[in-house]
Amino acid sequence: MRIVLVGPPGAGKGTQAAYLARNLSIPHISTGDLFRANISQGTELGRKAQEYMDAGRLVPDEITIGMAKDRMLQPDASNGFLLDGFPRNVGQAQALDKILAENGIALDAVLDLEVPEEEVVKRIAGRRLCRKNGSHVFHVVYNPPADDSVCDECGGELYQRSDDTEEKVRVRLEEYHSKTEPIIDYYEQQGLVRTISALGKVAEVTKRSMDALHDKKDAGGSAA
Numbered sequence: 001m002r003i004v005l006v007g008p009p010g011a012g013k014g015t016q017a018a019y020l021a022r023n024l025s026i027p028h029i030s031t032g033d034l035f036r037a038n039i040s041q042g043t044e045l046g047r048k049a050q051e052y053m054d055a056g057r058l059v060p061d062e063i064t065i066g067m068a069k070d071r072m073l074q075p076d077a078s079n080g081f082l083l084d085g086f087p088r089n090v091g092q093a094q095a096l097d098k099i100l101a102e103n104g105i106a107l108d109a110v111l112d113l114e115v116p117e118e119e120v121v122k123r124i125a126g127r128r129l130c131r132k133n134g135s136h137v138f139h140v141v142y143n144p145p146a147d148d149s150v151c152d153e154c155g156g157e158l159y160q161r162s163d164d165t166e167e168k169v170r171v172r173l174e175e176y177h178s179k180t181e182p183i184i185d186y187y188e189q190q191g192l193v194r195t196i197s198a199l200g201k202v203a204e205v206t207k208r209s210m211d212a213l214h215d216k217k218d219a220g221g222s223a224a
Helices: 013-024 031-041 044-054 061-072 090-102 117-125 166-180 182-188 202-218
Strands: 002-006 028-030 081-084 109-114 127-130 137-139 193-197
Touching: 002 013, 002 182, 013 028, 013 081, 013 109, 013 202, 028 031, 028 061, 031 044, 031 061, 044 061, 061 081, 061 090, 090 182, 109 182, 109 202, 117 127, 117 166, 166 182, 182 193, 193 202
Parallel strands: 002 081, 002 109, 028 081, 109 193
Antiparallel strands: 127 137
8 A cells, every 4th residue: 555644743653653663564664764764775865865954944845845755665665655854845746646657656545643632732741751861751741750850760850842832833733734734735735634543542543543444445545
């Protein structure tokens, strides 16, 4: 299957993408991984992206699109892929449609992870990270540490990322609503969108997503 995963920050896209890709035996293609891979490998697209980033400028869509195209056409993606963070706007969605059409393939579904805005703010603003080991993550409500400022795992200092404050989260949500959310309407017109509640346990959200994808296939969608 060829799937686009979309949803606001804090919806759990990265977590769900990893589970879904493993369940469907398809590669998880995230924008962040694309940039890191191209920059670390010194590809032409990676060098161009680095130049924009070093200058403090936004990386143009055509560079992101080029990276995504190269990755989607690799052998391990021949039977499908899951896109996470791409497309990020309608222009990128249109470019994706063109790439797929040129290669005789099409999207099977767009999974829209839906989370109430106040829940997004609570999820992100409540995160606390360990300075000593960044993989140790806590939450003041859902996974609180024994001591508000100390990591239970290694004793490191816990802190809140500067872009995890409520004010910054709301700015990120405004950007999502203005730039990315319109792709949902774009794909609705193609009958591809499956809206999934992202509330509840990770396994519950994964099951809802898998059920929606199976319903799509049973209704005549491609399983390839």
